[in-house]
Amino acid sequence: MVASTPDDAREILQRHDDACSGRLVPDIISELKYPEAAVLWMPPNDTWRTIRKSLNIYLTNHQKLDYLNDLRQNVVEGMLEFLRESARKKVAVDIGKLAFGVSLNKISNTFLSKDVTSYNSDEIESFKMAVETAMEVQGKFNIADIFLVLKPLDPENIPEGFVDERLKHRELKLPRFGDVLDSFLDYSQDNEPKFNLNHIKALLVDLFIAGTDTVSNTITWTMTELLLNPDMLLRVLRGEVSQTLGQEGKVEESIVLDLPYLQAVIKETVRLHFAAPLFVATTKA
Template sequence: MFTYHCIILVIPIKIKETMELLPLILSTIIFFFFLHGIDLYRKRRLPPGPVGLPIIGSLLEIGPKPHESLAKLAHKYGPFMTIRLGSITSIVASTPDAAREVLQHKDEACSGRLIPDAATALNYQETAILWMSPNNETWRAMRKALNMYLTNKQKLDSLSDLRQNVVNETLDFLRESGRKEVLVDIGKLAFTVALNQMSNTFLWQNLITSYESNNINGFRTAVETVMEVLGKFNIADIFPMLKPLDPQNIRRHAKEAFNWMDEMVDGFVSERLKHRESELPRFGDMLDSLLDYSLENESKFNLKHVKALIVDLFIAGTDTVSVTVTWAMTELLLNPDVLLKLREEVNHIVGQDGKVQEANILSLPYLHAVINETMRLHAPAPLLAPHKTMTEVKFGNYIVPADTQIFVNSWAISRDPRYWENPLLFMPERFLTNKIDYKGQDFEFLPFGSGRRRCPGMALGHRMTSLILASFVYYFDWKLPHAKDEMNMNEVFGLSLQKATPLIAMPIPVPVPLK
C-alpha cells in the first residue's frame, strides 16, 4: 500500500520560473495519481469485506470471540474476506477450499508470520519455531530435529513407559479421591498429567510431584497466559505506534509467563549439561537427543534454540492435551451413552489384566472418533496461528499483497453445515464413516493446521490425549455436582479455546474390569 503526505510550500517566485517548472509539476502530479490509481486498483482486487469505521476499521464488530464474529461476517462476504482492524489489513479463509488454497496450493507464499507484540517478550520471536520464517536455516534445523525425535514412532515408543507411569500415578490419586468422595478439577488434573508426561518424555522426571502442589497453579497460569495473550487482539498490534506503551499490559504478562518457563527449562538444561560433563550414564530422553543434535549443528541450532524448543513444546503440548481432555470429558458426561460405548471399546481391547496401555489403544476407532469430534466442536486453535504472505499472492480473482496477515478460521470450517451434518451436535459416529482425520490432509477438519506450518507435536499429543482419556473413562464413573443442563459451555478465546469454568466431578472407581 502507498501512503502519501503532501506538504505545500508557498514560495514567492516569478511567473516565468513557474512556467518553466510547470512540466515538472504536472509530471509529478500525474505520477502520484498513477501510483494512487495502482493502490486503488489493488484494493479493489482484495476479497470483499466490511467497510468499517475510519481509523478503527471493523474492530467493534469483532468482540471477545473473534472466531465466532469472523464466521458470521464470512456468511455475508464469502470464503475469502478482507477485514481491517486499525492499521492492519487481514484476509480470513473460512471454507475448506479457501483453507486448501492458503495451506496447500500457496503454502510457501503464505508461510510467513506477522509477529504479535506479545511474542517480543524476552525476544521470544527470535528463537521460537512458531514465529520464525521457514526460510530461516534455524527453522529448518528445528523441523529436522522434531522429525527425528518428536514425530518418530520408534522414539515415541521407546519413551511410552514413562508416560504410562505418570498415568498410573494419576489413577492412584483418583482412586483415593473417590474413596474420600472428593470432587476433582478435571482440567487441572489433565494439565498436571500432560505436564508430567511431557517432562518425562523430555526430561525423564516429573515436574509436579503432588497433585495438590501449589506449583501446578504456577505452571498452569504461565501456560494459559501465553496461549491467551498470543491469541488475543492487542491494541498495540492494531496501532503499532502504541507498542511502547503496552496499553493492555499484554507484553508485560507475556514476559512474566515466558520468564517462568524459561527459568524452569534453563535450570533443567544446565543440570543436564553438568551431568554430561561428569560422564554419567545418559537418560536417553529427548533432551539428550536435542543436545546431541545441537553439537552437530551448532551454527544453526545451538543451546538457546534447544531451550526455546522445549519451552514451545511444553506450552503447546500441555495446553492442547489438557484442553482437549477437558472438553472431551465435558461432552462425555453430557452424553452418557457415548461414554458407555467408549468404555466398552476400551474394555474389549485391554485384555485379561484390565490395564490400559498406550500401545493397545492407538488403534481404537471409537476413542479416536471421540477425540476428533471433541476437536471439531472445540477447536484447539480456532484461528490457527496467523499466517503472512511472503510475496504477492493470487487467490482466484483476488490479489493479496506481500506482508498481509491471513487467518484460517478452523472453528468456522469444522462447524459449517455445508460440510457437516448437524454440526452443533456431539456425534463421534460421524468419524467412523467419513474417514477424515486430524493430520492436515482433510481441509474440513484442521485442528493442527496443514502444510509446513502444521503442528509438529501432533503424534505425541494424540498419544497423550488417548491414554489419559481412555484411562479416565475405563477405570472410573464420574458424578457431576450439578444437573447436566447446568453445565457452563462458555469458552475463553486465545490461541486455544479454554473452558471458561472448571469441569468439576467426583471419580467413582469401577471395582472390576468390565467384561
C-alpha cells in the first residue's frame, strides 16, 4: 500500500496510526542481548511510550542539552588541539577516523561525562568497524545471510561496564555526574518494569551506534564534496566561517545558526549520500 496523497498519508499516519505503526522485525534482532528492549524495533506499546518520554525529557530537552554544553565543548577543543598538533608535526589526518572519534566522545560525554577514546588511538578504527558491521547486520532480514566475524568487537558490550560502574558509584553515595545516564537511572527507579536496566543498556547501544556512524559518514562526505568543489570550499571557509569566527574565534555549537551556506552544503550532502540505509516502511497490520 502506497500513500501518495496528503489525504492518504493523513488516513494512515493519523486516523489509523496504531494499526500501521508496527514493523517487521529482522531475525537478527532476536540475537541481541536485549531483544525485548530494542526500542528501534519495539511496537508502540506502553513500554515504548515510556522510553520515548524518557528521551524527550532527558536527551532532547533544551535545558538538559544546555546543561551539558561544556562537556561537549571540551570535546571540540580537544579535536582542535589534535588538529593543531598534527599540523605542527605535518602529520596527515584521517577525517573519517577523526569525525568518528569526535562523535563517539561527544556522545560518551553527554551520557557518561567522559571520553572513551583518544583521536590517535587504534581503538577508534576497531570500534568503527564494529559499528559499521552492526549497521549492516541489522539491515538483513534473514539470519541465514549473516556471518558475524567481529564478535570480540560487539558494540552491545559497550554499555555493560559503564552502567555497572555507575551503579557502584551510586551505591557508594559519591557525588552525582548529572548526565543522561544518571537521569535514566533515576527515571528507571520510578518506572520499572516499563523502563529498566536492560532498556538503558539497549538505548545506549542504539544511540552510540546511530550517533557515531551516521555523523562521521556525513562529515566525511561533506569534506569530500567540498574538496571536489573548491569554489564551494572557499565560500564556506573564507566566506561564512572566517567572517563568523574571525581570527581567534571560538568554535561553538551555536555558530551553526549563523552559517546558512554551510547548512545548505550539509543538507545537500545528506541528500546525495544517505547516512544510513533507508528501510521500506512495513508493518504486520
